[in-house]
Amino acid sequence: MKTVEMERNPKILAFLCNWCSYAGADLAGIGRMQYPPNIRVVRVPCSGRVNPYFIIKALQRGWDGVLVSGCHPGDCHYISGNLVARRRFAVLKDLLEYLGIEPGRVNFSWVSAAEGEKFANVVNDVVDKVKALGPAERLVKV
Amino acid sequence: MNWKVIAKKKMPALIEELTKEYQVFAPVRNESVVSFERVSSGNETVLDLHNTKKPPKEVFLPQNEILFTYRVGQESVEIEGAPALEREMVLLGVRPCDARGFVLLDKFFSSGEQEDFNYLRKRENAATVGLACNHPLSTCFCTSIGGSPFGKEGMDLLLQDLNDKYLIEMVTEKGKKLIEKFPWLRGAEKADIEKGKRLSEDAEKAIRSKLSVEGLSEKLDRMFDDPMWDQIGLKCVGCGVCTFLCPTCCCFDVLDEETEEAKRVRIWDSCQFPLFTLQGSGHNPRSSAKERMRQRIMHKFSYFVKNFGESFCVGCGRCIRECPVNQDIREIIDGISTR
Amino acid sequence: MGNVENSMREIAQELLSEGKVDVIVGYGQGTLPLRTTPCFINKAEDVPKLVWNASCDANLSRYLVGREDKVGVVAKGCDARAILVCTVEKQILRENVVIIGVPCPGVIDKKKVEAKLDGKEALDAIIEDEEIKVKGEEFEYVLPIEDFTCDSCLTCRHRNPPIYDVLVGEKAPEAPDADEFAEVSSLESRSAEERWAHFEEELSKCIRCYACRNVCPLCYCKECFVDQTMPAWFGKTNRLSDTMIYHIVRAFHVAGRCVDCGACSRACPMDINLRQLVKKTEKIVRERFNYEAGISLEEVPPLGEFKMQDAQEFIR
Numbered sequence A: 001m002k003t004v005e006m007e008r009n010p011k012i013l014a015f016l017c018n019w020c021s022y023a024g025a026d027l028a029g030i031g032r033m034q035y036p037p038n039i040r041v042v043r044v045p046c047s048g049r050v051n052p053y054f055i056i057k058a059l060q061r062g063w064d065g066v067l068v069s070g071c072h073p074g075d076c077h078y079i080s081g082n083l084v085a086r087r088r089f090a091v092l093k094d095l096l097e098y099l100g101i102e103p104g105r106v107n108f109s110w111v112s113a114a115e116g117e118k119f120a121n122v123v124n125d126v127v128d129k130v131k132a133l134g135p136a137e138r139l140v141k142v
Numbered sequence B: 001m002n003w004k005v006i007a008k009k010k011m012p013a014l015i016e017e018l019t020k021e022y023q024v025f026a027p028v029r030n031e032s033v034v035s036f037e038r039v040s041s042g043n044e045t046v047l048d049l050h051n052t053k054k055p056p057k058e059v060f061l062p063q064n065e066i067l068f069t070y071r072v073g074q075e076s077v078e079i080e081g082a083p084a085l086e087r088e089m090v091l092l093g094v095r096p097c098d099a100r101g102f103v104l105l106d107k108f109f110s111s112g113e114q115e116d117f118n119y120l121r122k123r124e125n126a127a128t129v130g131l132a133c134n135h136p137l138s139t140c141f142c143t144s145i146g147g148s149p150f151g152k153e154g155m156d157l158l159l160q161d162l163n164d165k166y167l168i169e170m171v172t173e174k175g176k177k178l179i180e181k182f183p184w185l186r187g188a189e190k191a192d193i194e195k196g197k198r199l200s201e202d203a204e205k206a207i208r209s210k211l212s213v214e215g216l217s218e219k220l221d222r223m224f225d226d227p228m229w230d231q232i233g234l235k236c237v238g239c240g241v242c243t244f245l246c247p248t249c250c251c252f253d254v255l256d257e258e259t260e261e262a263k264r265v266r267i268w269d270s271c272q273f274p275l276f277t278l279q280g281s282g283h284n285p286r287s288s289a290k291e292r293m294r295q296r297i298m299h300k301f302s303y304f305v306k307n308f309g310e311s312f313c314v315g316c317g318r319c320i321r322e323c324p325v326n327q328d329i330r331e332i333i334d335g336i337s338t339r
Numbered sequence C: 001m002g003n004v005e006n007s008m009r010e011i012a013q014e015l016l017s018e019g020k021v022d023v024i025v026g027y028g029q030g031t032l033p034l035r036t037t038p039c040f041i042n043k044a045e046d047v048p049k050l051v052w053n054a055s056c057d058a059n060l061s062r063y064l065v066g067r068e069d070k071v072g073v074v075a076k077g078c079d080a081r082a083i084l085v086c087t088v089e090k091q092i093l094r095e096n097v098v099i100i101g102v103p104c105p106g107v108i109d110k111k112k113v114e115a116k117l118d119g120k121e122a123l124d125a126i127i128e129d130e131e132i133k134v135k136g137e138e139f140e141y142v143l144p145i146e147d148f149t150c151d152s153c154l155t156c157r158h159r160n161p162p163i164y165d166v167l168v169g170e171k172a173p174e175a176p177d178a179d180e181f182a183e184v185s186s187l188e189s190r191s192a193e194e195r196w197a198h199f200e201e202e203l204s205k206c207i208r209c210y211a212c213r214n215v216c217p218l219c220y221c222k223e224c225f226v227d228q229t230m231p232a233w234f235g236k237t238n239r240l241s242d243t244m245i246y247h248i249v250r251a252f253h254v255a256g257r258c259v260d261c262g263a264c265s266r267a268c269p270m271d272i273n274l275r276q277l278v279k280k281t282e283k284i285v286r287e288r289f290n291y292e293a294g295i296s297l298e299e300v301p302p303l304g305e306f307k308m309q310d311a312q313e314f315i316r
Helices: A021-030 A052-060 A081-099 A116-133 B008-021 B096-109 B117-124 B173-179 B190-206 B216-221 B228-235 B289-308 B318-322 B329-337 C002-017 C044-049 C077-088 C110-117 C182-188 C192-203 C211-215 C240-253 C263-267 C275-289
Strands: A012-017 A039-044 A065-070 A106-110 B003-007 B023-030 B033-039 B064-072 B077-081 B089-094 B126-131 B157-161 B165-170 B252-258 B262-268 C023-029 C036-041 C071-075 C097-101 C124-128 C131-136 C139-144
Touching: A012 A021, A012 A116, A021 A039, A021 A065, A021 A116, A039 A116, A052 A065, A052 A081, A052 C240, A065 A081, A065 A116, A081 A106, A081 C182, A081 C192, A081 C240, A081 C275, A106 A116, B003 B008, B003 B190, B008 B023, B008 B089, B008 B165, B089 B096, B096 B117, B096 B126, B096 B289, B117 B126, B126 B173, B157 B173, B157 B190, B165 B173, B165 B190, B216 B289, B216 B329, B228 B289, B228 B329, B228 C036, B289 B329, B318 B329, C002 C023, C002 C044, C002 C071, C002 C097, C023 C044, C036 C044, C071 C077, C077 C097, C110 C131, C110 C139, C182 C275, C192 C240, C211 C263, C240 C275, C263 C275
Parallel strands: A012 A039, A012 A065, A065 A106, B023 B089, B089 B126, B126 B157, C023 C071, C071 C097
Antiparallel strands: B003 B165, B023 B033, B064 B077, B064 B262, B157 B165, B252 B262, C023 C036, C124 C131, C131 C139
């Protein structure tokens, strides 16, 4: 049951690749950079590990937003995981938006281990976007 | 007086009155597909059609039904049964084949040690108003399998289209009580009843598909390894169209959903699906369309006959019309009966 | 059409009697007007069962994956493209298939004919000279085929199979500039809310029979995602969320592989316009990766490769 309080505080599931984005998030923490507490992080070895099922399942379970973040192209610890994922995410995002899932629910970024500040900014922006969209309803199974 | 009539243009008013006291389910058009749905007014129904796409079994056996909800606490599990029926139901415009299907489903769901409470409770609290067929489809074979275009099995009232009016026949006490709520209905004249009889005889003569089902069960007993099943299995794609659109198919799966409120639900299942007989070991005794189609035919025309004395098919022809690869049960029955 | 049918039978006869194939997969006469049915012939004397006409709409390449025998298959343009995709994905051994290619100007959409008949039953139909002569009790219509052709065929750009071992009949004229994405573009121009409402309404009709999946030649997984149980990703109930997810994921799975044969839409008993969804994936792959499935044996499936310069405008 979403109370009014919860409605103003979206819940965002963030898949962060271990080698770049997760480290970047860690750096943000070490540097005491402020970003909203609305994300819940799932550490994955590579953005290529992120199965579209995860994103769709998250939307079904009522997560208000999803963020997937990985290494910059060319810097993937597994050489090309993020490159394969890039095509996959492109198709998924276009398909979900065509169906009518609001743009801004599903987000992608490249954040390196040195980009603590970028991570904080990304989270800030994603939370703002999702807050403006309101609680997720489409695809949610109650 | 067992017969009444109602002018067609008064039908919406009757339906409207029914909706005030009952949950009324009737054929409703949704673009190109007509199915039984709950109606809240008299104008949503369409009665001048051959038959609905989906059979009316879904009123009594919903494709998705909550059996109960539960809450797991520290010490115990609290279970809350499905809510009581808000009102009694009236199903309007059920063809004789589909109504006969209810009778067969009743046999199934009231058999064994545990009667199926969920199905039977709905059946007992529903009245079925049938609609006799004046123009059977070429794929109808009800008369070959114990039915008739003007059959009354499974109905409380039978309507018959007399062009500008419907003839209403009271079949059961329940039907009689229902129709007594409409004292403004006129009694039928002799001419009306005669016309109805003539139309019924014509309809029966108009049935084109005639099959021999004599001794089908015994023949099937000897046919388990018959090469006919290989041929049938070759083109079958293993979807669930025949089972889901069949008025008598009723296999289901039960699963638990732990969404906000934990619930145990029952959903339709199909013997044509790969998971139907998949065992925990990974072995599947019915691993291809051949075994599954064989099982379906055997269930319909042999196993059910042995258990309940009748075939589990009412000859509605939906499986023939809707099968994506034009698998034709009439050909299969002919193949068996000529063995 | 008659000549094509005879040539097809001759070819089938030859292939069987010379032992080049173990079985011919083709179309046979259906038991209802305007219906044909998949036909499996392994004896030369059964070859006359093969037919060819505008109601040969099934995608027979659906029966090829997982076979170990040698097959001769009748294939229209779209069917041959599907065979190509399955070959590239290493699900069909090219040398085990003899493709009997048939140029096809389009197949009849029986749902369009049914709509025209408006509840009346067709008892007999003859397809002749670009016309469908359909008869019933107390009615007779002569319908121009072009008005009752499948939507997928109206914008088809591959009327001739891009791959075949033997071609039956004259090549059909192509229409390479047909706007196959018109329907998708029209939906794209509407708002997200409108699209959501539209797909919700359309997909709420779904009864989860999986006819769409099972007639699709590209849906050959031994275990479909929807049948996975440990863990079960998505539900099999007909609740809207579960149903929409089934269709989204299936569309995603055929992205870059679908050849728009239209079999899924034709198979759907609830008349759902599935092509509206799946066609979008074709457009995405065409625009982003300049890729069209089922044209060449040398192609690499788009989601199986990447380029450094792939567009990433959606990634921050």
